[in-house]
Amino acid sequence: MKRQIAANDDVLQAKASWGNALRFMVVMAVLLGLIYPLVTTTLGGWLFPEQAQGSLVRDASGRVVGSSLVSQTFVSDEYFIGRPSAAGNDAGGVSGSNLASSNVSLRERAQADANAIAQRENVSVDQIPVDLITASGSGIDPHISPEAAELQVARVAQARGIDEATVTALIDQALENTGWLGSPVVNVLRLNVSLDDRFPVSSTTAAPLTSAPVTPTASDTME
Numbered sequence: 001m002k003r004q005i006a007a008n009d010d011v012l013q014a015k016a017s018w019g020n021a022l023r024f025m026v027v028m029a030v031l032l033g034l035i036y037p038l039v040t041t042t043l044g045g046w047l048f049p050e051q052a053q054g055s056l057v058r059d060a061s062g063r064v065v066g067s068s069l070v071s072q073t074f075v076s077d078e079y080f081i082g083r084p085s086a087a088g089n090d091a092g093g094v095s096g097s098n099l100a101s102s103n104v105s106l107r108e109r110a111q112a113d114a115n116a117i118a119q120r121e122n123v124s125v126d127q128i129p130v131d132l133i134t135a136s137g138s139g140i141d142p143h144i145s146p147e148a149a150e151l152q153v154a155r156v157a158q159a160r161g162i163d164e165a166t167v168t169a170l171i172d173q174a175l176e177n178t179g180w181l182g183s184p185v186v187n188v189l190r191l192n193v194s195l196d197d198r199f200p201v202s203s204t205t206a207a208p209l210t211s212a213p214v215t216p217t218a219s220d221t222m223e
Contacts, residue, residue, distance in 0.1 A: 079156070082142065083134070096138065144188055212222050
């Protein structure tokens, strides 16, 4: 009899344990899978509306032309040009080249880029800031150094028919990380948008900015 009672108790305890585990699973699923994401998403959208929407950049007409976190490819003389990208500045295919500094292909690519930049900006190779030659680890770094932006002032000013001082002032306005934490950088997309807003590009010389993928992610690491 005692053995039968003990066996029944064990069965009841096992059922109770399974019941408790199932209830705990349901509660945690609702709490962490529904309530928590809903609360954090709502708070994020309320406290940081711009960041929650992808840090979108708009032109003077309100049209979305990209994200301040994602680089774009610029080739016209009227625009500042950013860092090279192993991902083609594609936010959907974030990647670096994964090539070591001793890799011949990397050195050849860097040398070719340096020669092209020197010819485009009418400077010597040793005047080119390193960030215009090295790609970011993500392939979509939207920033360049102030020195890299200043190197392009003469070309952009001449192409748009404006004075260099005006272009330099726009660079100063586009500076980020100007506080005590980090080094100052220039957001290339924001700078180009400000150029288009104040000095629209002629349709006969270059196409205006167009919408681009805006997936928010970035990295400042070197290739």
